[in-house]
Amino acid sequence: MANPVAQERPTTARRGERPAFDRPLQVGSPNIPDRGRLFQRISQALDRGWLTNNGPLVREFEDRLTRLTGAAHVLATSNGTSALEVLARARGLTGEVIVPSFTYVATAHALQWQGLTPVFADIDPHTGTLDPAHVRELITERTSGIVGVHLWGRICRVDELRAIADEHGLALLYDGAHALGCELDGRAVGGFGDGEILSFHATKFINAFEGGAVLTNDPELAERVGRMRNFGFGPGREVLTFGTNAKMNEISAAMGLTALEHIDEITAANALRYEHYRAGLLGVPGVRLRGPGPGERGNDQYVVVEIDAGVTGVHRDRLLSALHEENVFAQKYFHPGCHRMRPYAQRAGLHTPLPLPGTEALAERVLVLPSGPAVTPHDVDLVCELVRQVLETASAH
Numbered sequence: 365m366a367n368p369v370a371q372e373r374p375t376t377a378r379r380g381e382r383p384a385f386d387r388p389l390q391v392g393s394p395n396i397p398d399r400g401r402l403f404q405r406i407s408q409a410l411d412r413g414w415l416t417n418n419g420p421l422v423r424e425f426e427d428r429l430t431r432l433t434g435a436a437h438v439l440a441t442s443n444g445t446s447a448l449e450v451l452a453r454a455r456g457l458t459g460e461v462i463v464p465s466f467t468y469v470a471t472a473h474a475l476q477w478q479g480l481t482p483v484f485a486d487i488d489p490h491t492g493t494l495d496p497a498h499v500r501e502l503i504t505e506r507t508s509g510i511v512g513v514h515l516w517g518r519i520c521r522v523d524e525l526r527a528i529a530d531e532h533g534l535a536l537l538y539d540g541a542h543a544l545g546c547e548l549d550g551r552a553v554g555g556f557g558d559g560e561i562l563s564f565h566a567t568k569f570i571n572a573f574e575g576g577a578v579l580t581n582d583p584e585l586a587e588r589v590g591r592m593r594n595f596g597f598g599p600g601r602e603v604l605t606f607g608t609n610a611k612m613n614e615i616s617a618a619m620g621l622t623a624l625e626h627i628d629e630i631t632a633a634n635a636l637r638y639e640h641y642r643a644g645l646l647g648v649p650g651v652r653l654r655g656p657g658p659g660e661r662g663n664d665q666y667v668v669v670e671i672d673a674g675v676t677g678v679h680r681d682r683l684l685s686a687l688h689e690e691n692v693f694a695q696k697y698f699h700p701g702c703h704r705m706r707p708y709a710q711r712a713g714l715h716t717p718l719p720l721p722g723t724e725a726l727a728e729r730v731l732v733l734p735s736g737p738a739v740t741p742h743d744v745d746l747v748c749e750l751v752r753q754v755l756e757t758a759s760a761h
């Protein structure tokens with residue numbers, strides 16, 4: 365595997381000199397697994413002539429994910445968005461569905477694209493996940509479900525959301541696109557809600573170029589998802605239901621499987637970089653590195669900092685521009701909230717009682733910093749030094 369765990373020891377960038385990067389540093393540079401093994405799997409798939417349609421690599425990928433997450437059923441899909449679309453359909457969602465606004469737009473789009481109405485709830489700014497009290501306020505007679513997002517790998521307040529869903533007879537689904545390998549009190553992502561989805565997009569913790577999965581412990585729901593992702597075909601090639609094409613192909617499964625074989629190295633590599641960020645940003649006034657809450661295990665795939673402009677004297681956007689000028693492509697994940705995006709904002713009256721103060725506050729403060737194997741621990745030290753210098757210089761003017 366290309367540089368999954370850099371062997372470098374923690375180093376400190378020299379104070380005073382402005383660090384320079386001769387190449388762009390990106391968020392989520394891809395974890396590219398053992399090329400030899402990947403090419404071997406791809407070659408075998410080509411020899412078999414079985415490139416898609418529930419091939420052996422897809423089934424092996426699903427088996428491995430089943431073992432890893434403990435979910436009873438795993439159904440691989442073409443991407444995370446199609447996984448959520450199919451899951452929402454298969455679970456029978458109708459009318460309004462309560463989702464956080466503070467998420468990647470795919471969460472809202474997947475529902476809207478199915479003719480559902482996303483109703484945007486606020487988040488708890490401390491965790492970045494759905495605020496159960498606000499969810500409760502938004503329930504109407506048209507609400508059929510709740511979709512929580514385990515944002516940046518932070519697990520939603522699953523017990524409170526389960527209680528609300530049960531009380532009102534609602535479906536409860538989770539978008540776990542960021543959260544493979546994450547746990548709360550020993551319970552792994554894959555087992556929460558009626559069903560959860562994962563993403564294996566190239567920037568994700570485990571990458572399959574493009575890919576996704578639906579995970580559930582409900583055998584009937586799994587059966588419906590299995591049919592709907594494949595044009596509604598049941599056994600014997602009879603079309604039993606409406607459906608779409610959300611199948612994963614064998615090449616993606618080859619990549620995903622090979623990455624899963626290296627999950628421990630990827631986890632360790634992420635943790636090492638996170639530790640460098642933690643050490644490097646320690647004591648930088650107004651910059652707080654976010655991390656897992658009590659009882660949680662994260663996967664460190666997203667390195668999220670919060671910039672308190674009241675302390676730094678520098679707005680997050682100014683810091684971001686300064687970093688971009690230096691080839692450090694930090695991202696405003698997620699800004700703006702979905703409710704502020706044009707197609708949703710134009711219909712805000714329909715979708716969302718405003719304001720969403722937790723969402724607005726966090727969307728103005730967060731930055732996700734470069735990560736993944738193409739960013740070495742030494743790069744991380746230099747990024748931290750750059751952040752320190754930019755803030756010192758800007759606040760002095």
Ligand SMILES: Cc1ncc(COP(=O)(O)O)c(C=O)c1O
Binds near residue numbers: 467470562575
């Ligand atoms: C929170 C969230 N949900 C859903 C998705 C969609 O996944 P995909 O890109 O695999 O369709 C993504 C990201 O890519 C995401 O960040």
